[in-house]
Amino acid sequence: MQVRLPRRPDRDAVLIAATGLLGGLLLWFLGLRNNPPLIGVPKWLTLVALAVMCGAELLRRNAPLTALAIGTVTIAADVCAGSLIATIAMYTDLLYAAVLYGRASVAWRLPRICEVLSVLVTLLAVALIREPEALLLGFGVAALIITPTWTGLGIRRHRDAARAARLEAERTALLAELDRRQAVGAERARMARELHDMVANNLSAIAIHSTAALSIDEPKASTQALTVIRENSVQGLAEMRRLIGLLRQAGGDEEPAATPRLDGVDALLDRARTAVSDDRFTFVLCDERGPEPLPAPVELAAYRIVQESLTNAVKHAAPGEVAVRLDFRAGRPLVVEVTSAVGAGPVPRAPGSGAGLVGMGERVALLDGEWEAGPVDGPDGKRWRVRAVLPVPEEGRGKP
Structure with a gap:
């Protein structure tokens, strides 16, 4: 005792x-x-x-x-x-x-x-x-x-x-420190999403075509692959410079005026067509949006979701149709849907980190939307579908 x-x-x-x-x-x-x-x-x-x-x-x-x-x-x-x-x-x-x-x-x-x-x-x-x-x-x-x-x-x-x-x-002081850490963590997550979404597509195309250039002993095919590699390298470098410029801006919490918009989805499809050399792939866009403009955060999130979905299709999808559908009407949320054939091969055409799906889910969660990704039954067999429903606040409509 x-x-x-x-x-x-x-x-x-x-x-x-x-x-x-x-x-x-x-x-x-x-x-x-x-x-x-x-x-x-x-x-x-x-x-x-x-x-x-x-x-x-x-x-x-x-x-x-x-x-x-x-x-x-x-x-x-x-x-x-x-x-x-x-x-x-x-x-x-x-x-x-x-x-x-x-x-x-x-x-x-x-x-x-x-x-x-x-x-x-x-x-x-x-x-x-x-x-x-x-x-x-x-x-x-x-x-x-x-x-x-x-x-x-x-x-x-x-x-x-x-x-x-x-x-x-x-x-x-403790709450302020927790808020500061949370803000820093949110900003780091935002930077990671931007970096992944901007660069992953270009690097995937580079990986696929460099593999083709090494495996096919044909000068013409090698020249085409190197051309695609160069174009994607230049595009990736431009995106990196844009990200660095964004980080150096004084107003870090605001989206820059030159953020990607859904009008650039056609360019994403063109780059995806270039990234795959298989003629059995087709990329189609069904744009059912009305004339009313979308808020910048919603449009940026939708653009990144399409970009990452196309990147995953280039890496993993089986030959077939890759369809992108955009649907928005006044008074309703924006619906983004990307479908592709489920790949049968055990090895993807380019390595992935698994961060793309996480980043898409985070973007949708920040806007209080709904998101799902997984296989669904289609008319021509199993298809992989990414579907996001992004709410459009009343006060944000009409502000580009």
Whole structure:
């Protein structure tokens, strides 16, 4: 069984106890006692009360209620023995410490208890003495026990208020740091999506045609593959430069004016046709959008979804039709759907990281839309479908 040893008294307690002891001894030797001993109590008992009160002072911070209980018994004995002002002064400090360092329930009740005791002492003095001096005695007792308790209560209130303000400031700083980290994480995720969507298509085409150039020993085919590789390299470099320019802009939270738009989906289809050398692939676009323009965030998300879906089709789809459908009418959300034949080969034509589907899901989630990707039954067999439903807010319509 582990026994907890009491903590050492703090420096203030030792200083108060030492000062009270020296002052009390000086008053004793000078014969400056407050009143004569009552009912034959020996005078030397004041010295015992002085020493006990000094010991109680050492507990004022670590055990304030215990110190007050000891001090209350001691002050009664001191008054009966003649009373020293030093002992009384230390008792008022114990009252102050009990309110300041004691339990909250005691801190709130002790001043009221002292008020009641002051009234009772005053009434008792008036009943026994029946002189005007009895009122002065009651007022003196009230000043000695009420003043320190209310002083300690006021300081405790200010201390608790300062502690609460400090905790609130720390909480605010913590929330601000969490918000900053969340903002940094969101910006990094946005940069990762932009980087993946802009570069993945070009790199996929480069990987496919470089593989073809290495595996087919025909000068004409190699020349065509190298031409496609060069075009996609230049396009990828331009996209990288655009991303770097976007990152260097002062207003990082706003979409740049030169963001890709759905009017450029035809160019995406042309690049996808160029990326695959198999004539069995066909790329078609069904644009059912109305004349009303879309908000830039919605249009950018739709463009990136089409771009990533075409990139995945170039990598994984079986030969056949790759269809892109865009549907938007006023008062309805924008629907983006890309379907392709499910690939039968075990190895994709270009390696993938799996981040494309994650990025599409994140883009749709940021707009509170719906998104699904997976195989579905089609008229000509299994097809892979990517479908996104992007809400168009009323206040954002008509703002390109």
